[in-house]
Amino acid sequence: MNAFVQPGFWIFVLLMAGIYCIFALGLQVQYGLGGILNFGHVAMMALSSYTMAILVITYNWNLYLACFAGVVMAGLGGAFLGLTTLRLRGDYFSIVSIAFSEIVRYIIHNSDHLTGGAQGSLNIPSTRGFASYTDQFNKVLINIQGKIKPIFGSFASRDMALLLIVWLSAIILLICMSFIQRTSWARVLRATREDDDVPASLGKNVFLFRLSAVILGSVVGGIAGIYWALEFSILDPADFQTIVTFFAWMVIILGGATRVKGVPLGALFFGFLYAGTRFFQFPPFTWFDSVQRAYLRIMIIGFVLIFLMLKRPQGIFGKRAEMVLE
Amino acid sequence: MENILEVKSVSKSFSGVRACENASLSIKRGSVTSIIGPNGAGKTSLFNLISGAISPDSGSILFNEIEIAKKHPHQIARLGLVRTFQGAKVIRRLSVMENILLAAQHNPGDHLWRVVTPRVRKRFEDEARERALELLKQVGLTSFVDSYAGILSGGQRKLLDLARAMMAQPTMLLLDEPFAGVNPALVEKLVEVLQSLKAKHDLTFLLVEHDLETVMNISDEVYVMAQGTVIASGLPNSIYDNEVVIDAYLGTRRKSN
Ligand SMILES: Nc1ncnc2c1ncn2[C@@H]1O[C@H](COP(=O)(O)OP(=O)(O)O)[C@@H](O)[C@H]1O
Ligand SMILES: [Mg+2]
Numbered sequence: 001m002n003a004f005v006q007p008g009f010w011i012f013v014l015l016m017a018g019i020y021c022i023f024a025l026g027l028q029v030q031y032g033l034g035g036i037l038n039f040g041h042v043a044m045m046a047l048s049s050y051t052m053a054i055l056v057i058t059y060n061w062n063l064y065l066a067c068f069a070g071v072v073m074a075g076l077g078g079a080f081l082g083l084t085t086l087r088l089r090g091d092y093f094s095i096v097s098i099a100f101s102e103i104v105r106y107i108i109h110n111s112d113h114l115t116g117g118a119q120g121s122l123n124i125p126s127t128r129g130f131a132s133y134t135d136q137f138n139k140v141l142i143n144i145q146g147k148i149k150p151i152f153g154s155f156a157s158r159d160m161a162l163l164l165i166v167w168l169s170a171i172i173l174l175i176c177m178s179f180i181q182r183t184s185w186a187r188v189l190r191a192t193r194e195d196d197d198v199p200a201s202l203g204k205n206v207f208l209f210r211l212s213a214v215i216l217g218s219v220v221g222g223i224a225g226i227y228w229a230l231e232f233s234i235l236d237p238a239d240f241q242t243i244v245t246f247f248a249w250m251v252i253i254l255g256g257a258t259r260v261k262g263v264p265l266g267a268l269f270f271g272f273l274y275a276g277t278r279f280f281q282f283p284p285f286t287w288f289d290s291v292q293r294a295y296l297r298i299m300i301i302g303f304v305l306i307f308l309m310l311k312r313p314q315g316i317f318g319k320r321a322e323m324v325l326e
Numbered sequence: 327m328e329n330i331l332e333v334k335s336v337s338k339s340f341s342g343v344r345a346c347e348n349a350s351l352s353i354k355r356g357s358v359t360s361i362i363g364p365n366g367a368g369k370t371s372l373f374n375l376i377s378g379a380i381s382p383d384s385g386s387i388l389f390n391e392i393e394i395a396k397k398h399p400h401q402i403a404r405l406g407l408v409r410t411f412q413g414a415k416v417i418r419r420l421s422v423m424e425n426i427l428l429a430a431q432h433n434p435g436d437h438l439w440r441v442v443t444p445r446v447r448k449r450f451e452d453e454a455r456e457r458a459l460e461l462l463k464q465v466g467l468t469s470f471v472d473s474y475a476g477i478l479s480g481g482q483r484k485l486l487d488l489a490r491a492m493m494a495q496p497t498m499l500l501l502d503e504p505f506a507g508v509n510p511a512l513v514e515k516l517v518e519v520l521q522s523l524k525a526k527h528d529l530t531f532l533l534v535e536h537d538l539e540t541v542m543n544i545s546d547e548v549y550v551m552a553q554g555t556v557i558a559s560g561l562p563n564s565i566y567d568n569e570v571v572i573d574a575y576l577g578t579r580r581k582s583n
Contacts, residue, residue: 176441183447184427184435191417191428198415201377202429202494203403204436212438 009275011159017271018166019227021264024251025173026220032257033186034213035193037090039245040081040097043104044074044218045225046240050108050115052226053235056133057124058114063136067226074222075215077104082214086207098242109237120236121229134233159231166227170264173220177260180216189213243298247274250305256315266315273301330355330498330530331407336375336385336395337554345371347554348385351532353498358524358531360541362565363551369534370412372551373500376532377409378402389498404431408496412503412534414483416490418476422467425475425486426458427451429493454493461489465519481508484516492523501533505540513537517544542566 023045030036052070055061061069085096108115116123116131124131144161152160180186188209191199196206229235247270255266274297285293308315331353338346346368353359361369374380376387378399387395394402403409408429417425433454434440435447462468465485470478475486484504491499504520505513517540523529535541541548542562550558550571558571565571 179444180438180441183438183441184430184433184451185438185440187420187424187428188436190424191420194417194419195415197379197399197411198417199428200399201379201403201409201411202490203400203431204428205398205400209436216438 007155008157008159011155011157011163013271013275014268015159015163015166015231016275017267018163018170019224019231020248020251020270021170021267022166022173022227023221023224024248024255024267025170025177025260025263026217026222026224027245027248028217028252028257028260028263029177029180029220030213030217031252032259033181033189033193034210035090036086036210036213037094038081038097038214038217039094039242039249040099040101040104041217041221041248042240042242042244043081043101044077044221045228045244046101046104046108046237047077048074048222048225049229049235050121052229053121053133054114054124056136057121057126057131060127063133066133070226071219071222074225075219077222078215078218079211081218082211086210086214098245101240101242101245105237105240108240115237116235118237121234132233134230137230162227162231169223169227173223174260174264177220181260185209185212250301252315253305253308254315258314262315270301273304328354330390331376331532332386332388333372333376334386334388336372336382336387338371338375338380338382344368344554346375346382349551349554349556351549351556351559353530353532354546355530356528357546358520358533358544359547359549360545361532361534361549361551362536362538362541366553367551368554369551370502371554373409373502373534376402377407377500403494403496406495406497407500408491408494408498409500410484410487410491410502410504412506414480414487416475416478416483416486418474420475421472422462422470422475422478422486423455423458423472426461426490426493427454429490430454430457431494458489458493461492464522465489466515481512484508485512485519488516488519492527495527496529498530498532501531503534503536505535505537513540520544 023041026044027038027041030038048070051073052066055066055069056063081097081100085093088096109118111117112123113125121133122131141158141161144164145156145158148161148164149156188199188204192206192209200206251266251270252263253266254269255262285296288296329352331351333349333351335348335350336346337348349368349372361372363369371380375382378394378397378401382395385395386393389402389405389407392405394405394407417428420428434443434450440447459468459471462471465488467482467485467489470482475483478486488501488504504516508516520531521544524531545562548559548562548565549556550565558565558568
């Protein structure tokens, strides 16, 4: 029960909720607007974080340049995924997108001399003898910690500093996204969610709209990958399994897929649900060992989702009419 | 150029089923031309071929002397050749206004990067909205502007479909059974709307229709299709008296009436 009362744990939960919020915003553009079922979104986190880490560790790039390059790489990943498979029917795209993210993970896992392979980013070849990509950023965090000390006192940890940066970014991205949702670009995408023939018959190149949605979503997902990398300071190919994509799906389903506003709420809800289920240290949960309990957590989240889909298909915060009409 | 559209011996089959066989049409600029024919005659398939939804196995289609047989639907629409769909397709989860705005051409806001130029987008949207309201007024849907299109009745959907196609500022409109399943009062209104649109915008119409009376009233020329081919064409009156047509189509219809 100890961690339950530790503020540090809850700061971590909030921080992860912020990262998931950004990550899920990328999915929201694709699914909420365009109805695109991307199940390979985690690949964009893997691409951006590993690109950044390799550029910093092996090639001694400036961190910020490397972050930018990482995000660009995620966008390129989205472009590749979209160009090769978006012409397929919707459900085929979903299947291929899972394969795409698994291939990315597999390549990372097996490219020891580039990515460090199964041993993770600690094993990325480095000219300086140690493989760390956070040195430059840690200075920034320490600086921020000093500044927020008067406000947060002993809570002014590294996580707290990063939490502020992550949620600030999340809010900025949220605002950008809600501007984007008001453009006619978004209107065309919302039309393609229902039908391809109508927008095409009115002069819209449906493929290009979908492609740009996937690229935009991938860029946003890539930004989440950068924060993920900065939070954990090391990367491991096992961090980027398909389950992570489905966590983001939970976030947007909880929040209501058609609203940007729902994403941060969904992320917070998911964060606390996921973390909170850790503390089921009473029967019947104590009948299971800790490994079994880890699976039980995911099952419980699954049940909550099924219940939501039945009772509130628009999510906790979503708009019903846009979800269930006819 | 007198003819705006030339369809030259176009053929298309779907795994053995001949939907269109050597179909040819010449549509005069500014005319109203109707295609009639029994169910399964290939009328909708011909529309799909012209609008680029499917591509022909052989033959050529010229719109304003441009070959469009291999073009994508959105490219053809941009040339000013716009279609509606049999049974009227509306985007149910967009509002009536949003449905119409979809059709605005050259909308800067269609480009994602334009999110950074809100003024340009707004100026265009405001103008488009005004035009859309004008069209909604013409078809009598003003009271539904902000309703989801999904709540409209079948007849209202056809009106919306028509207004939306007009929003794209076409030079030629393809209408697939615009009057089918619409109550007689609304048919009259639709015909009225069509005629006022035609007068105002210098439009060419090609329509597929079952309602012979309406066809005879509004058409300058009529094509008759059966089993994928054009079996007759001419002035409405001559069609009525054509032996082949009576055999293939009108005969059965007269009997059943
Ligand atoms: N996409 C398609 N796939 C298979 N067969 C089709 C397709 N579209 C049309 N057909 C067939 O082509 C023939 C002509 O159909 P259609 O063009 O819809 O006729 P009409 O509009 O004159 O009633 C029909 O036999 C129909 O079954
Ligand atoms: Mg038909």
